[in-house]
Amino acid sequence: MEYILHKKSNCKRIKIRVIEGVVCVSAPFTVSKKIIDDFVQEQEAWIKNQLDKNTQSKENDLICLLGNEYRLHYINQKMCYVAGNALYLYPDKTLIQKFLKQNAKKYIDLRFEFFCEQLNIHNISLQYGFYKSKWGSCTPSKHKICFNVNLIFMPLEFVDAIILHELAHLFHFNHSKDFYNLLCTWMPNYKEIVKENKKKQLPKLY
Ligand SMILES: [Zn+2]
8 A cells, every 4th residue: 555654763662644635644763664564564454444535535626527627516406417517416326327427438438430530440239337447448350349338527639538548459359559550540649648647536426
């Protein structure tokens, strides 16, 4: 686990605090790195819990959806919608996921169609889901591509990069040199875009 370490002479024991999503550890000068690491390891469950609390989205947070920012408001009517620069959500996982999926699909379907036309690709069916560790997947034998609904929170150029990544798998199944060469002819700054967005944290709306 990553943390920021402050060694202090006036400190009697190791202390961990989680401040705005950052783990800060203070320790006396005499304590070794190994002992501090072990201590942090022991407290991992507590730290994760604190980090989770921190990432849960709150009233008035700014939420980015398909490249636009919205002010978040939780409401007590059973609906989710956008009006002007505001995002209104009823705090229910099923409803919020349905809202995100509908809106991600509306945009990505069109964008996907645009690239398919440019690249002369036909008859690919799309699916959408919430995935923990992938932005998309491609099954060329079934002419099927899946996209992660959470793409809705990412910059539009990143969404393009993922669409093109999955389309490139129709020609090269693995992540070979040929695969990246093709991808980079379609999107020369592909690697920079992916790198820039690698550590972006997704909002936790439910
Ligand atoms: Zn891939």
